[in-house]
Structures are given as structure tokens and as C-alpha cells.
Amino acid sequence: MNPTHSDLLGPSLPIPVYHAMERWHPERIHAVALYCSDGRWGEAFDEFCHRHLQLPRYDRLALPGGPGWLAGSAEDAGGHVDFLVRAHELERVVLITHYGCAWYGQRLQRSPDECLAAQAEDVQAAATVLHDRFPELRVEAYLAMRRHDWVTFHRLELG
Numbered sequence: 001m002n003p004t005h006s007d008l009l010g011p012s013l014p015i016p017v018y019h020a021m022e023r024w025h026p027e028r029i030h031a032v033a034l035y036c037s038d039g040r041w042g043e044a045f046d047e048f049c050h051r052h053l054q055l056p057r058y059d060r061l062a063l064p065g066g067p068g069w070l071a072g073s074a075e076d077a078g079g080h081v082d083f084l085v086r087a088h089e090l091e092r093v094v095l096i097t098h099y100g101c102a103w104y105g106q107r108l109q110r111s112p113d114e115c116l117a118a119q120a121e122d123v124q125a126a127a128t129v130l131h132d133r134f135p136e137l138r139v140e141a142y143l144a145m146r147r148h149d150w151v152t153f154h155r156l157e158l159g
């Protein structure tokens with residue numbers, strides 16, 4: 001049987017409003033970064049993962065508070081992570097928390113400096129959740145710091 005017109009073109013769609021310069025890449029990179037969704041930090045996170053960690057096209061999990069998501073609502077978050085690890089064959093997880101995160105500022109009603117301890121605790125708790133579920137996963141954690149508009153990254157030790 002000859003393929004029909006719609007088989008060749010896929011679903012019937014309105015004409016494209018934009019053609020991406022970037023191509024789709026079939027290979028998976030087997031790594032995910034979990035960080036805060038605050039868009040003012042997003043390009044710096046991306047640069048750090050690309051240039052320093054050498055992770056092109058890594059999977060991204062961007063939520064308010066970043067790793068705190070995994071530390072808090074363990075059941076729901078755990079299901080998402082289980083899916084990613086299995087379906088995307090993840091081997092490496094990068095946790096990034098950032099200085100002055102509004103998610104912590106609002107919940108704790110504390111200054112950016114005073115929130116850092118809670119953020120480090122959440123990063124550790126997130127790493128523990130991951131390690132308990134997937135002992136093979138390589139988990140690493142960083143604090144993104146800001147002075148004026150300069151962003152630096154600092155490794156957080158995980159226990």
C-alpha cells in the first residue's frame with residue numbers, strides 16, 4: 001500500500017512560524033542538571049555545564065528552588081527522577097543551588113547569606129534521595145554565587 005500524503009508529512013500542522021537554526025541531536029548525553037528556574041541565572045548555568053563540566057545538550061530540570069524540589073516532596077519528585085534515570089539512561093546528576101534564591105528567601109524570611117545553610121542541607125538531602133534510589137549515579141553539587149553581575153561556581157561537598 002502506498003503511503004498517504006499525511007504519512008509522509010506527519011501530523012497536519014499550520015505552516016511553521018519559525019525554523020530553528022539548532023538541529024535536533026539523536027544522542028543522549030546521560031546527564032541531567034537540576035537547578036532553579038530563575039531565568040536571570042539560566043545562561044550562566046548553561047555555560048557552566050557546557051564549558052566547565054563539558055556537558056553538551058544535557059537534560060535540564062529547572063524548578064523554583066532547584067535541588068530543594070528533590071529534597072522536599074520526595075514521592076512526586078522521585079517518580080520523575082526514576083523516569084529520567086531509566087528512560088534517559090542517566091549516569092550523572094548535577095545539582096546547582098544559587099545565592100539569593102527567592103524560593104528560600106520567601107519561605108524562610110531570611111537574608112541570602114542566612115539561607116545558604118538551608119540550601120546546602122537541601123542539596124545534601126537531594127543527593128541522599130538520589131543515592132538511595134540509584135547507588136550507581138554520579139551526583140555532584142555546586143553553589144552559584146553572585147557579586148554584582150558576576151557569577152562564580154563553587155563545589156559543595158556531599159557526605
Ligand SMILES: [Zn+2]
Binds near residue numbers: 037038064066098103
Ligand atoms: Zn532561585
